[in-house]
Amino acid sequence: MATVRITxxxxxxxxxxxxxxxxxxxxxxxxxxxxxxxxxxxxxxxxTLGYRGLLIERLGEKPRRVVRSADxxxxxxxxxxxxxxxxxxxxxxxxxxxxxxxERYRVLRAHxxxxxxxxxxxxxxxxAPLYEPAWWNDAGQKQGNNNCYNYATDIRTDTFxxxxxxxxxxxxxxxxxSVRPAAVAxxxxxxxxxxxxxxxxxxxxxxxxxxxxDFHWYRKNRNGYWSHKPGSxxxxxxxxxxxxxxxxxxxxxxxxxxxxxxxVVMHGHVKIQ
Amino acid sequence: xxxxxxxxxxxxxxLLYSGRPDPTWRLSERQLRQLVQIWDxxxxxxxxxxxxxxxxxxxxxxxxxxxxxxxxxGGVVAYASANLPVELRVDDARQFESTVLATAxxxxxxxxxxxxx
Numbered sequence: 001m002a003t004v005r006i007t008x009x010x011x012x013x014x015x016x017x018x019x020x021x022x023x024x025x026x027x028x029x030x031x032x033x034x035x036x037x038x039x040x041x042x043x044x045x046x047x048t049l050g051y052r053g054l055l056i057e058r059l060g061e062k063p064r065r066v067v068r069s070a071d072x073x074x075x076x077x078x079x080x081x082x083x084x085x086x087x088x089x090x091x092x093x094x095x096x097x098x099x100x101x102x103e104r105y106r107v108l109r110a111h112x113x114x115x116x117x118x119x120x121x122x123x124x125x126x127x128a129p130l131y132e133p134a135w136w137n138d139a140g141q142k143q144g145n146n147n148c149y150n151y152a153t154d155i156r157t158d159t160f161x162x163x164x165x166x167x168x169x170x171x172x173x174x175x176x177x178s179v180r181p182a183a184v185a186x187x188x189x190x191x192x193x194x195x196x197x198x199x200x201x202x203x204x205x206x207x208x209x210x211x212x213x214d215f216h217w218y219r220k221n222r223n224g225y226w227s228h229k230p231g232s233x234x235x236x237x238x239x240x241x242x243x244x245x246x247x248x249x250x251x252x253x254x255x256x257x258x259x260x261x262x263x264v265v266m267h268g269h270v271k272i273q
Numbered sequence: 274x275x276x277x278x279x280x281x282x283x284x285x286x287x288l289l290y291s292g293r294p295d296p297t298w299r300l301s302e303r304q305l306r307q308l309v310q311i312w313d314x315x316x317x318x319x320x321x322x323x324x325x326x327x328x329x330x331x332x333x334x335x336x337x338x339x340x341x342x343x344x345x346x347g348g349v350v351a352y353a354s355a356n357l358p359v360e361l362r363v364d365d366a367r368q369f370e371s372t373v374l375a376t377a378x379x380x381x382x383x384x385x386x387x388x389x390x
Contacts, residue, residue, distance in 0.1 A: 017358075087358075093319065148291045160294050174293075213386065215292040216328060230291045230327045240326035254329035255386070256291075 004029055006078055007055040009068070010101060017094075019081060020059070029056070029077060036071030044068050044109065051101035054078060070109065075102045125198040127267075129154040131221045133235035144232045151229035152205040152217035153188070153265050155272055160232075163215070166273035171215075176260035179207060179215045183263060187270045194262035196247045198224075202266040206248040210255040218248045219265075226251070282338035285373050287383055288331040288346075296381045300335065304376050308335060311369045312343060315350060315362035322361065323347030330387045333373045345370035 004026040006019045021029055033056055044053050053070040078084075079098050087094070136151060137143050145158040155161070164170040164182025171182040184190055188205070198204055204220040218228040226245035227237040238244060239251035249259050283300040290296075300308075325331035325346055332346025341354040350369045352360045364370065377383045 162292070179292075214290040217292070228291075228327065230331070231288070231295060233288070233327065233331060236327050238327065240328050242326075252326075254326060256328055 002026055002030075002061075003059045005057045005059050007057075008078065008098065009052040009055050010098070017084070017087065019078065019083060029074065030058075032071060032073050032077065033067065033069060036069055036074060044070055051098065051105045053105070070102075070105060072106075125203075125220060125222045125224055127201055128198065128203040128220055128222045131223070131227055131237065133227070133237070136229060137234040139234075143234060146229070147231050148215075148217040148229050149272060151227075151235060152219040153186075153270050153272055154203070154219070154267075155270065157272060159273055161272040163272075166271045174209060174212050174214060176207070176209050176258060179209065180261055180263075183207065186272050187266070189264040189266065190261055191264050192261045194264070196220075196249070196262070199264045202264045202269075205263050205265055207260040207263060208248065208253055208256040209258040209260050211258055213255060215260075216253070216256045218245065218251075284336050285376060286334045286336070287374065287377065287381075287387060288325075288333065289329070289383070289386055291328060296377065296383065298376070298378055298381070300376055305335070305337065308343070308369060308372060311364075311372060312350060312352065312362065315364050315369070318349055318361040318363040320349065320361070320363070322349040322351055333370055333387075335373055343369070345373060 003020050003022045006021065006029070008017045008019075010017070053068045054074055055066050055068055056074075057064065057066045079095060079102060084095050084098070085092075135142070136146065141158060142156060145160055146156055147160045149161045149163060150157055153161075162170055162182075163179050164185045167182075167185035167187075169182055169185035171178040180190060189202075191199070191204070194204055196204075198220060206218045206220075206226070208216050208218070210216070216228065216230070218226045220226050221237070224246065225237060226248050227235060228245075229235045240254045241252040243252065245251045253259075283305045284297050285300055286295050286297040288295055322344075323346060332344055334342055334344050336342045339354075341352070344351045344353075345364065345367070348363065348365050348367055350362050350364050352362070374383060374387055
């Protein structure tokens with residue numbers, strides 16, 4: 001008998017709740033799904049915050065197929081499922097929250113425009129790497145073993161790269177005067193006068209220092225804003241005050257109080273380890 | 274949950290740095306047992322963990338040899354182990370977190386770096 005996995009696509013930081021249904025419940029659900037697929041051709045908005053539909057997958061089916069649905073009969077079936085009441089990690093108010101969110105999503109869909117909003121582009125940053133946080137933020141190998149230096153140089157090594165290490169000239173102190181030449185030894189180009197302007201070739205990065213504690217790197221994106229990867233944490237495009245970063249010199253950088261320098265990464269020239 | 278037969282080889286990590294590897298140290302069996310006792314006494318939370326600012330101290334993690342791990346920050350402790358959903362518990366007094374940080378060797382000088390607002 002087929003088992004059907006339902007993922008309630010709801011959370012952003014926490015894992016989504018998952019239900020596995022089998023037997024009569026699975027058959028009912030698949031019947032409802034078939035009729036809803038006939039009547040609901042429009043694509044559902046899937047990158048909003050909060051409830052975004054049910055992800056339905058028949059386990060063991062090859063090739064794997066996951067269907068997103070916001071059919072009201074299916075939602076009714078799932079939101080009333082008794083196992084949701086028993087899941088202590090979801091809290092006692094979860095079923096009510098879910099029903100509220102499902103209603104909110106209905107309203108959102110009714111007013112949703114599928115028009116793509118343009119992402120601001122600046123021509124002079126055409127050499128900058130793509131901002132693709134999802135590629136780095138895998139919560140596993142890539143995210144855990146690549147740091148700000150990997151991200152800024154756009155080079156995945158899975159070694160938590162250290163400035164100068166590949167060139168045998170690793171920094172000896174957590175100061176601008178020590179980390180900057182270590183990066184130069186890796187073939188980054190110091191551009192203290194870059195003044196937040198994109199270079200004509202390569203891309204711009206910025207080195208900041210928490211004196212005696214740590215170093216940190218940012219990279220400038222194609223749209224002129226900056227992003228960064230704090231250690232093994234996910235890539236983000238906001239500062240410590242949750243603001244976009246038009247210039248790392250003025251960003252809220254927490255303990256990284258010293259702005260050291262802008263540098264340029266020429267693609268294919270830099271070697272890090 | 275309260276078994277601690279996997280204590281040997283347990284480690285703690287302060288999520289702190291960006292460029293340097295985060296400081297990690299070993300926990301003794303007694304220390305892990307004490308943390309598990311604190312965890313067992315916490316009440317479940319339905320509130321998502323507070324998101325730490327990107328730079329600076331972002332919480333601490335305890336990993337046992339049997340791939341159980343706890344992440345503590347801002348009054349919430351998250352527990353994860355293989356094949357189980359993440360479980361959240363309230364720790365308003367930040368007892369779990371402060372106990373983990375107290376086990377750090379003095380040479381790491383974490384005290385002033387791990388203060389939260």
